[in-house]
Amino acid sequence: MGHPPILFEVLDPKGRKVICHRVQWQEHVVANRPFMDSDYWVELARDAVEAPDYGIVYQDADYPNRNCYYAQIRGTKRRQYIKVVVEFDDTGRRGHVVTAMRTDYMKPGEKPL
Numbered sequence: 001m002g003h004p005p006i007l008f009e010v011l012d013p014k015g016r017k018v019i020c021h022r023v024q025w026q027e028h029v030v031a032n033r034p035f036m037d038s039d040y041w042v043e044l045a046r047d048a049v050e051a052p053d054y055g056i057v058y059q060d061a062d063y064p065n066r067n068c069y070y071a072q073i074r075g076t077k078r079r080q081y082i083k084v085v086v087e088f089d090d091t092g093r094r095g096h097v098v099t100a101m102r103t104d105y106m107k108p109g110e111k112p113l
Contacts, residue, residue, distance in 0.1 A: 007042055010050040012069070012095075013057060014113075018049050018086050020097035028099045036100065044082045045100045047071060053081075060085065061109030066098065068110055073102065080104055 005022040012018050020042075029045075030037040048071035060066035069084045083103045088095040 008046040010046055012049050012067075012086075013052065013055050016088065016093050016095060018095045018097065020045065024097060025100075029101075032099075033101060036102075041082070041100070044071065044073065045084045045097065048082050048084045048100075049086065049097070057113045058106070058110040059113055061107050063087070065089075065092075067095070067113065068107070070103075070106065078104070 007020045007022045007025050009017065009019045025042065026037075029041075035041075048069045051071070052069040053071050056070075058068040058070070060068055066085055066087045069086065070081045073080045073082055081103050082100060083106075084100045085098045086095040087098045
């Protein structure tokens with residue numbers, strides 16, 4: 001039995017490996033946000049993890065082993081962002097995408113790392 005298919009794999013600004021598995025994207029992103037079922041949104045998510053706005057990674061407000069990455073979505077009438085949530089393993093050096101969404105604001109309680 002092999003590993004699940006990978007949609008993308010990048011290094012975040014802190015040099016940590018982040019993987020997005022195809023099944024996770026389909027079951028946790030597209031299942032809740034069908035409009036994100038395209039290469040456009042996958043590329044936005046990948047770019048947000050690799051180079052988030054201002055190079056800032058945020059600590060998730062609710063889960064200590066999760067970080068959040070934001071990147072502004074260009075070409076929208078109002079300011080919108082893609083938010084990508086990544087959960088890291090016990091070493092803190094390898095993570096996987098938990099979910100991604102479009103949002104107008106950061107979640108209260110998130111703090112820059």
